[in-house]
Amino acid sequence: NKSIPLVVITWDYRDATQKAWNVLNNQKRSALDAIEESCSLCEEQRCRTTVGYGGSPDESGETTLDAVIMDGVTMDVGGVGLLRNVKNAISVARKVLENTKHSLLGGELAADFAVEMGFKKESLQTEESKKMWLNWKANKCQPNFWKNVDPDPKKSCGPYHLRKTMDNIMEKHISYVNEENHDTIGVVAIDSNGHIAAGASTNGAKNKIPGRIGDSPIAGAGAYADQKVGAAAGTGDGDIMMRFLPTFLAVEEMRRGATPTEAATTAVRRIAEHYPTFSGAVIALNKDGDYGAACNRVNNGFQYYVANPELGRATMHLANCI
Numbered sequence: 001n002k003s004i005p006l007v008v009i010t011w012d013y014r015d016a017t018q019k020a021w022n023v024l025n026n027q028k029r030s031a032l033d034a035i036e037e038s039c040s041l042c043e044e045q046r047c048r049t050t051v052g053y054g055g056s057p058d059e060s061g062e063t064t065l066d067a068v069i070m071d072g073v074t075m076d077v078g079g080v081g082l083l084r085n086v087k088n089a090i091s092v093a094r095k096v097l098e099n100t101k102h103s104l105l106g107g108e109l110a111a112d113f114a115v116e117m118g119f120k121k122e123s124l125q126t127e128e129s130k131k132m133w134l135n136w137k138a139n140k141c142q143p144n145f146w147k148n149v150d151p152d153p154k155k156s157c158g159p160y161h162l163r164k165t166m167d168n169i170m171e172k173h174i175s176y177v178n179e180e181n182h183d184t185i186g187v188v189a190i191d192s193n194g195h196i197a198a199g200a201s202t203n204g205a206k207n208k209i210p211g212r213i214g215d216s217p218i219a220g221a222g223a224y225a226d227q228k229v230g231a232a233a234g235t236g237d238g239d240i241m242m243r244f245l246p247t248f249l250a251v252e253e254m255r256r257g258a259t260p261t262e263a264a265t266t267a268v269r270r271i272a273e274h275y276p277t278f279s280g281a282v283i284a285l286n287k288d289g290d291y292g293a294a295c296n297r298v299n300n301g302f303q304y305y306v307a308n309p310e311l312g313r314a315t316m317h318l319a320n321c322i
């Protein structure tokens with residue numbers, strides 16, 4: 001089969017795609033390994049500062065991480081949400097998958113779990129992320145994630161005095177997404193044994209309210225895989241996207257016979273029916289090795305990377321948005 005092994009990765013993460021391709025093609029290792037190692041590379045490289053440490057500081061200046069990995073053969077899932085002070089989000093997620101009966105661990109206690117699994121605890125703040133945070137505060141904490149409540153810049157933008165704002169919240173939202181704030185790495189892969197897996201890793205949304213967990217660590221939201229059908233991964237405005245479980249929907253659409261492109265389009269369209277200005281994308285593949293993507297409101301279309309035997313190496317693709 002000329003289309004297997006196969007890996008599809010969100011955005012312009014070429015190195016990560018090449019990494020996954022080496023794992024799948026040269027080393028003949030598993031789809032799960034390809035997911036973990038490609039996401040790990042992005043975490044180390046701090047892809048576009050929206051994956052890994054030192055990016056997307058929350059209102060208090062802290063970076064926290066979300067990640068998920070799903071095995072389409074066993075339907076086993078490992079996720080970490082709001083992971084603090086540990087850099088290796090996807091690898092900790094894989095430990096949740098392989099060493100526990102749980103599907104999702106969160107916050108400070110997920111960091112304790114990580115330490116038990118042998119990972120190092122260290123600050124995720126960098127000079128750069130500190131500067132991002134200070135600039136945001138100097139700019140009266142705009143944009144932010146509150147509605148019907150005004151942050152108080154004098155109090156580090158929070159706590160908050162309750163006051164109905166007259167601002168158009170959607171307008172704020174547009175200025176927020178125009179910053180290209182959403183660059184989660186999502187990965188779907190089929191290995192040479194035909195096994196399918198999916199995963200994602202991110203440091204979430206800039207200026208998020210402390211405690212916020214996005215779509216990425218949640219199966220069916222950030223990523224989903226089912227050996228009988230295929231897999232999908234999402235990127236974009238997680239607060240909106242997680243309300244629609246777009247990667248679950250994409251896999252279900254493929255189960256009903258849709259192509260990956262059609263399935264991704266249906267998932268994105270479902271969200272856009274309710275939130276026309278949301279920014280995001282879904283990538284998908286099926287068990288035959290077909291793949292595709294769809295997006296909404298991504299400037300200049302949505303770039304994603306693919307590698308399979310036919311392409312031979314990581315190759316850029318572009319999806320026009322709906």
Ligand code: SD4
Pocket residue numbers: 050066181182183184185202203204205213214215216234235236237238239
């Ligand atoms: C989130 N979906 O936490 C993530 C952000 C992101 O590409 O960058 N997605 O909302």
